[in-house]
Amino acid sequence: KYKSYPYERMQKIREQSISPSLRMYYKKPLLLHQGHMQWLFDYEGRRYLDLFAGIVTVSVGHCHPKVTVATQKQLARLWHTTNIYMHPSIQEYAEKLTSLLPDPLKVVYLTNSGSEANDLAMFMARLYTRNFDIISFRGAYHGGSPYTLGLTSIGLYKHGVANGFGCSTTMLPDVFRGPWGGSHCRDSPVQTVRKCSCSEGVCHANDQYIEQFKDTLNTSVPKTIAGFIAEPIQGVNGAVQYPRSFLKEAYQLVRERGGICISDEVQTGFGRTGSHFWGFQTHDVVPDIVTLAKGIGNGFPMAAVVTTKEIASSLAQNLHFNTFGGSPLACVVGAAVLDAIEEDGLQKNSEDVGTYMLLELAKLRDKFEVVGDVRGKGLMIGVEMVTDKDSRHPLPAEEINQIWEDCKDMGVLIGRGGLYSQTFRIKPPMCITKKDVDFAVEVFHTALQRHMEKAAAK
Ligand code: PMP
Known part of the structure; x- marks a missing residue:
């Protein structure tokens, strides 16, 4: 007591x-x-x-001893921004983090929140492709900043002010609540009780939802787009899963339109889905950008955007700055979290x-x-x-x-x-x-x- x-x-x-x-x-x-x-x-x-782990932020455990000790040590040494100098922690963390991601996802930009990471991902997608339009799923939550609010598609979070220009939403391929059910087409030990008309090897629900995606591409956006953002499993909307091959097919359609694919791993990253370290791996795709937050710091405010060398360089044409992103404190926390995931x-x-x-x-x-x-x-x-x-x-x-x-x-x-x-x-x-x-x-x-x-x- x-x-x-x-x-x-x-x-x-x-x-x-x-x-x-x-x-x-x-x-x-x-x-x-x-x-x-x-x-x-x-x-x-x-x-x-x-x-609920503090809204999915606590990945390795509240006040995990390893993370706590590492943080305490760094607290006594140095914690201000080192963006303009060097400190080993950021190099070591970037190396550790990118070693866990497949090629060509090897360049990191550290931020402080998921909204900031998705802001930056949208910005990079636009700079790199020189296109403007971005597609997200209905029911998605990708942030509360004015930029990301266009991608967020849950009425509760919508405010009647102009925000998120150039964002279109597309039908959520939800095999439980959506118009087409799939009783054996999601990647889960438990399938829906809804009957579906899938036949051997052909997912009827997936085909219907892909048609809807094509419809969005044909009706809501120009011929070329900046990108598409999706979570591997939708978080805020209640762990909604798509048919197994949906993301793979959608990625291809987006790339045919000149767009890049962003995987929001804010909730699904760092081993949470069990079979894989990253959620996108469960869909057998490699995104062009991944955004990380929440579990990355076990509750410490940090986030990251990881992308390819080429896409990262689009932001280097001019200066882009973030005061706290990648502080020694955040990097030490992030590294301890990765160690704890592995060791435990x-x-x-x-x-x-x-x-x-x-x-x-x-x-x-x-x-x-x-x-x-x-x-x-x-x-x-x-x-x-x-x-x-x-x-x-x-x-x-x-x-x-x-x-x-x-x-x-x-x-x-x-x-x-x-x-x-x-x-x-x-x-x-x-x-x-x-x-x-x-x-x-x-x-x-x-x-x-x-x-x-x-x-x-x-
Ligand atoms: N993406 C997803 C999938 C999220 O769940 C959230 C937060 N709920 C965000 C982005 C935004 O993160 P933050 O609250 O750190 O800005």
């Missing part, structure tokens, strides 16, 4: 002095005290299993524990009508809640909220996503264990059972 802290005072200051645009989770938001690996502790001394075997853990969790959650989907879809790969998991599996109508907000609050009260924190906030997002620190999964699934089961009992009593 920790020293008590005046909760009401904190709440009051929050209401009076902090931007109301920053909305909080839960009826009674948590007042956190500390974190350790996959656990968070509040001021009342309650422990929570963190299945976290990619493999994502695969093993993630697959186990997906299969356990699929049992709940089969038992409860309101669990419409369980999907994802590794520890990038979505559980979509519906009124019933046939209609796939989103479960009303009050009902989802109750299940979600119940889970929190029983000690499990889960994220929310999707257009109607109907999907539970499960993206824990990658150090989570099977025992934790058993606990989380049991809690979720109890919350669902209570929900069904309440619904039956109505």
